[in-house]
Amino acid sequence: xxxxxxxxxxxxxxxxxxxxxxxxxxxxxxxxxxxxxxxxxxxxxxxxxxxxxxxxxxxxxxxxxxxxxxxxxxxxxxxxxxxxxxxxxxxxxxxxxxxxxxxxxxxxxxxxxxxxxxxxxxxxxxxxxxxxxxxxxxxxxxxxxxxxxxxxxxxxxxxxxxxxxxxxxxxxxxxxxxxxxxxxxxxxxxxxxxxxxxxxxxxxxxxxxxxxxxxxxxxxxxxxxxxxxxxxxxxxxxxxxxxxxxxxxxxxxxxxxxxxxxxxxxxxxxxxxxxxxxxxxxxxxxxxxxxxxxxxxxxxxxxxxxxxxxxxxxxxxxxxxxxxxxxxxxxxxxxxxxxxxxxxxxxxxxxxxxxxxxxxxxxxxxxxxxxxxxxxxxxxxxxxxxxxxxxxxxxxxxxxxxxxxxxxxxxxxxxxxxxxxxxxxxxxxxxxxxxxxxxxxxxxxxxxxxxxxxxxxxxxxxxxxxxxxxxxxxxxxxxxxxxx
Numbered sequence: 001x002x003x004x005x006x007x008x009x010x011x012x013x014x015x016x017x018x019x020x021x022x023x024x025x026x027x028x029x030x031x032x033x034x035x036x037x038x039x040x041x042x043x044x045x046x047x048x049x050x051x052x053x054x055x056x057x058x059x060x061x062x063x064x065x066x067x068x069x070x071x072x073x074x075x076x077x078x079x080x081x082x083x084x085x086x087x088x089x090x091x092x093x094x095x096x097x098x099x100x101x102x103x104x105x106x107x108x109x110x111x112x113x114x115x116x117x118x119x120x121x122x123x124x125x126x127x128x129x130x131x132x133x134x135x136x137x138x139x140x141x142x143x144x145x146x147x148x149x150x151x152x153x154x155x156x157x158x159x160x161x162x163x164x165x166x167x168x169x170x171x172x173x174x175x176x177x178x179x180x181x182x183x184x185x186x187x188x189x190x191x192x193x194x195x196x197x198x199x200x201x202x203x204x205x206x207x208x209x210x211x212x213x214x215x216x217x218x219x220x221x222x223x224x225x226x227x228x229x230x231x232x233x234x235x236x237x238x239x240x241x242x243x244x245x246x247x248x249x250x251x252x253x254x255x256x257x258x259x260x261x262x263x264x265x266x267x268x269x270x271x272x273x274x275x276x277x278x279x280x281x282x283x284x285x286x287x288x289x290x291x292x293x294x295x296x297x298x299x300x301x302x303x304x305x306x307x308x309x310x311x312x313x314x315x316x317x318x319x320x321x322x323x324x325x326x327x328x329x330x331x332x333x334x335x336x337x338x339x340x341x342x343x344x345x346x347x348x349x350x351x352x353x354x355x356x357x358x359x360x361x362x363x364x365x366x367x368x369x370x371x372x373x374x375x376x377x378x379x380x381x382x383x384x385x386x387x388x389x390x391x392x393x394x395x396x397x398x399x400x401x402x403x404x405x406x407x408x409x410x411x412x413x414x415x416x417x418x419x420x421x422x423x424x425x426x427x428x429x430x431x432x433x434x435x436x437x438x439x440x441x442x443x444x445x446x447x448x449x450x451x452x453x454x455x456x457x458x459x460x461x462x463x464x465x466x467x468x469x470x471x472x473x474x475x476x477x478x479x480x481x482x483x484x
Contacts, residue, residue: 042480043082044471045089052476058085066292070299078481082472090468095151102147110150111143165449170441171434173448179403180430181385186369187393188352188421191376197343205339206330213328213335217273217281220297221257221306222289222318223266230264236313244315248308257306257319270321281326293318348418355423356412365410366425382427398422 041049059081064072072078102110112123119127132142206213227234230243243264250260261268271278271286276298278286292311297318300307306319328335358364364372373380381393385403388396398413398420405411407429414421434441 040476042473042476043086044469044473045086045093046469048089048093050085050089052480055082055085055480066295070295073481074299078477082477086470086472091152091155092148093468095155098155100151100154102150107143107147107150111146165445165452167436169448169452170445173451174434174440174444175431176400176403177388178432178434179385180432181402181405181426182382182428183385183402184366184369184380184382184425184427185393186373186378186380186423188378188423189419191378192344192348192351192421195344195347197340201343202336202339203330205343206328206335210328213338214325215275215328216323216325217275218271218298218320219273219322220271220289220294220318221268221321222270222293222297222316223257223261223268225264225266225308225315225317229266244308247317251306251308251317255306256304257317257321260306260317266317273322273324290314290316345418348421352412352414352418352421359410359412369410369423369425372423394422395420402426 040051040053042052042055043050062081068077111117111128114123117123117128117131132139135142137145225244225247227236227240231237231239233239247260247264257268260266269288271289271294272280274280274286278289278294280286290311293309293316296309296311297307297320300320301323303320303323306317309316309318330336330339355364358368370380383391383393385391385394385399388399388403391399394402395415397415401411401413402424405413405424405426407426410423410425412421412423434444
């Protein structure tokens with residue numbers, strides 16, 4: 001591929017051509033696109049087939065950053081993007097099925113009435129052109145996307161247009177955030193903080209899971225392929241790219257990096273055994289390597305397989321020379337702290353689960369709460385909550401859960417990280433009255449409508465799932481993922 005590109009390198013139009021050709025294949029190269037048959041079909045929605053090249057174009061338009069591109073292979077990010085793509089395609093099919101059309105005149109009216117493009121309260125063609133330039137979009141591309149978004153908005157509006165909001169639903173939505181509750185509560189967080197973790201327990205967990213605390217270290221050999229080194233000149237010219245092409249061919253033929261360095265008189269460097277933070281066993285950091293290059297090479301699982309890298313228009317050859325796991329030391333601060341935290345989370349989870357189960361069975365009531373408070377030597381506190389915010393003890397999310405708890409009922413309420421844990425008993429509840437003529441009423445009417453619309457969309461989503469047959473070719477998806 002480099003051979004064909006370098007021949008056009010000196011032409012301005014060639015540079016434009018290179019950009020057009022490369023973009024769709026940034027992630028997996030050109031090979032997959034020119035294959036035929038079902039091996040090039042990523043998914044089928046009813047009878048509509050989506051090829052890898054179509055999906056490649058979509059993926060490219062997402063403008064993923066370097067970290068996201070790296071995560072495509074190591075995480076489920078690629079699968080999530082595929083699912084989003086399926087959703088986008090289904091909405092397009094639904095829009096077509098319902099006959100939702102945006103005429104050129106309507107599209108023009110939408111754009112000229114968009115305040116984004118206003119100057120002195122009127123549509124400005126100059127503002128519009130400036131927006132396109134800053135966004136890097138052509139007018140047809142922007143208008144096509146604008147039209148698609150408007151069709152989607154009209155579809156969702158169509159689904160919820162018949163939803164009527166009663167006063168009861170508005171008041172119910174208002175009550176979720178506006179109550180007065182007198183509560184008794186037991187702050188389990190204080191109890192958990194007092195819990196001591198013994199050295200024996202830490203040692204036991206370490207012995208049973210020491211592999212989890214092992215640290216991987218890798219040694220990376222690398223060299224920069226500069227024009228001066230390869231050609232004796234400072235220019236990225238045809239001669240330089242000829243040499244790059246030769247090196248690429250040698251790497252395909254599995255030449256070792258030492259021989260390559262010798263043949264081209266390269267300055268071959270080595271990081272020594274370092275961890276993912278580029279630190280050796282003594283904690284000293286190796287900074288004499290390009291950060292992006294280090295991240296790309298360190299992520300590789302193979303050793304002694306040199307590859308060619310283009311990092312910000314600089315060329316490198318690099319390999320993972322060695323990789324191994326170092327046995328952890330229990331006395332290391334990070335290791336010991338990690339084990340201690342894991343044990344604490346485990347203890348909190350188990351105790352919370354036990355209490356929640358007893359509450360659901362009705363065996364943990366107000367009197368049991370008092371008894372338990374004495375057992376763990378934590379006082380029961382009383383407080384009044386009058387709004388979502390402004391409470392010194394409870395954050396907004398916990399207050400929402402307290403508001404859901406009925407009068408004379410008990411509840412175990414925690415945050416997502418289990419750092420806040422409370423047993424709450426509601427002594428009294430006062431509901432605030434909502435004035436139908438106030439701005440607040442309109443605010444909660446909108447929330448109630450949104451909530452009802454979401455339920456409608458969920459029902460619609462379930463019917464769509466039955467309407468469309470979706471076949472995802474997992475082998476093609478794996479091939480794409482493995483070629484990243």
